[in-house]
Amino acid sequence: MRGILLINIGTPASCSKEAVRKFVGDMLSDPLVTGQPEWVSSFLAKKIIAPVSSGKSFNKYSQIWRKEDPEISPMIYFMQKLAQSLEAKKNIPVEVAMRYGEPEIEQALKDLEKKCPLLHEVVVFPLYPHYAQSTTQTTIDEIGRVFYKRPHSYRLQLVEPYFDHPAFINALAKHAEPYLKDIDKLVFSYHSLPVDQVEAGWKKGREFDYVYQLKETNRLFCEKLNIQLQYTLLLYASQRGNNWLKPFLDKDISDLPRLGWKKVAVIAPGFPVDNLETLYDIDIEARELFMKAGGEKFVFVPSLNNSDEWIEAIWKITVGV
Ligand SMILES: C=CC1=C(C)c2cc3[nH]c(cc4nc(cc5[nH]c(cc1n2)c(C)c5CCC(=O)O)C(CCC(=O)O)=C4C)c(C)c3C=C
Numbered sequence: 001m002r003g004i005l006l007i008n009i010g011t012p013a014s015c016s017k018e019a020v021r022k023f024v025g026d027m028l029s030d031p032l033v034t035g036q037p038e039w040v041s042s043f044l045a046k047k048i049i050a051p052v053s054s055g056k057s058f059n060k061y062s063q064i065w066r067k068e069d070p071e072i073s074p075m076i077y078f079m080q081k082l083a084q085s086l087e088a089k090k091n092i093p094v095e096v097a098m099r100y101g102e103p104e105i106e107q108a109l110k111d112l113e114k115k116c117p118l119l120h121e122v123v124v125f126p127l128y129p130h131y132a133q134s135t136t137q138t139t140i141d142e143i144g145r146v147f148y149k150r151p152h153s154y155r156l157q158l159v160e161p162y163f164d165h166p167a168f169i170n171a172l173a174k175h176a177e178p179y180l181k182d183i184d185k186l187v188f189s190y191h192s193l194p195v196d197q198v199e200a201g202w203k204k205g206r207e208f209d210y211v212y213q214l215k216e217t218n219r220l221f222c223e224k225l226n227i228q229l230q231y232t233l234l235l236y237a238s239q240r241g242n243n244w245l246k247p248f249l250d251k252d253i254s255d256l257p258r259l260g261w262k263k264v265a266v267i268a269p270g271f272p273v274d275n276l277e278t279l280y281d282i283d284i285e286a287r288e289l290f291m292k293a294g295g296e297k298f299v300f301v302p303s304l305n306n307s308d309e310w311i312e313a314i315w316k317i318t319v320g321v
């Protein structure tokens with residue numbers, strides 16, 4: 001029998017200062033995220049960066065954390081909903097794992113084995129549509145470390161970035177279309193990255209080229225919905241330095257009303273489930289900046305989450321039918 005493991009980047013275990021500091025510290029200790037040697041990353045992250053910058057992250061998490069039952073991070077909530085829907089609709093065992101924090105990959109594999117003792121293959125689906133060393137690569141490395149620690153009675157099948165998969169593009173288009181009525185500009189928002197990491201990927205080829213891949217997603221999405229590319233804008237969010245991919249969402253969004261684009265929709269195809277970067281950086285911060293600058297209408301396009309179209313697309317991307 002086959003099982004599916006859905007993996008995402010991770011999220012704090014609770015909305016407390018300690019949990020956020022731990023999550024930020026773990027993430028920024030990873031040399032594939034920082035681009036620094038292991039000991040430098042670990043020292044800087046745990047002793048300097050996390051204690052200082054996690055206060056800001058904590059404030060953001062406090063504004064998006066689910067207040068309803070269950071009181072958990074939106075990312076874990078949407079990942080669990082997605083796993084439950086996929087399991088129910090496709091009759092296949094599904095577990096969720098996070099690269100940083102919980103559920104850990106090792107535990108999720110054990111849970112899948114428990115759910116299904118006759119497992120012969122686990123399809124590992126890192127939910128990042130576009131390659132980045134700070135997401136795709138570090139997740140693949142972690143799976144390798146965990147999987148080869150002990151013998152297993154099943155094989156792994158790893159799903160590659162799916163930025164141009166027709167099922168992904170179809171799902172995105174179908175999901176987004178109703179949000180795109182009566183607007184002047186469609187903004188594609190993507191997570192920014194350090195330029196040196198982007199260049200390193202670009203030199204290796206298209207399989208590793210973050211910017212090529214996200215522009216392909218935009219092009220195919222526009223083609224599907226018959227949208228002229230000139231009617232769209234590409235902005236990058238969540239930068240942590242100046243030498244990161246530009247233009248920045250939190251700077252340029254305020255210019256749009258002055259340029260005559262007073263009604264915008266913002267979509268973030270790099271995030272298949274909602275999380276801090278969509279719910280805060282876009283739906284709270286960018287909205288506020290845009291409206292304060294004279295904007296009239298700001299439409300946030302939610303992530304695919306556990307929509308029917310996304311379940312169907314995941315099935316095609318992972319199992320291929
Ligand atoms: C496309 C996905 C992502 C890329 C690429 C990425 C790169 C990247 N991130 C950091 C540092 C932080 N990321 C944080 C949160 C966070 N990152 C992603 C996705 C990508 N990151 C998501 C979905 C989230 C939110 C998770 C959630 O709980 O909802 C954080 C902590 C919070 C914050 O203040 O933003 C840090 C820190 C770096 C340095 C980096 C590339 C080098």
Ligand SMILES: [Fe+2]
Nearest residue numbers: 009134191238
């Ligand atoms: Fe991040």
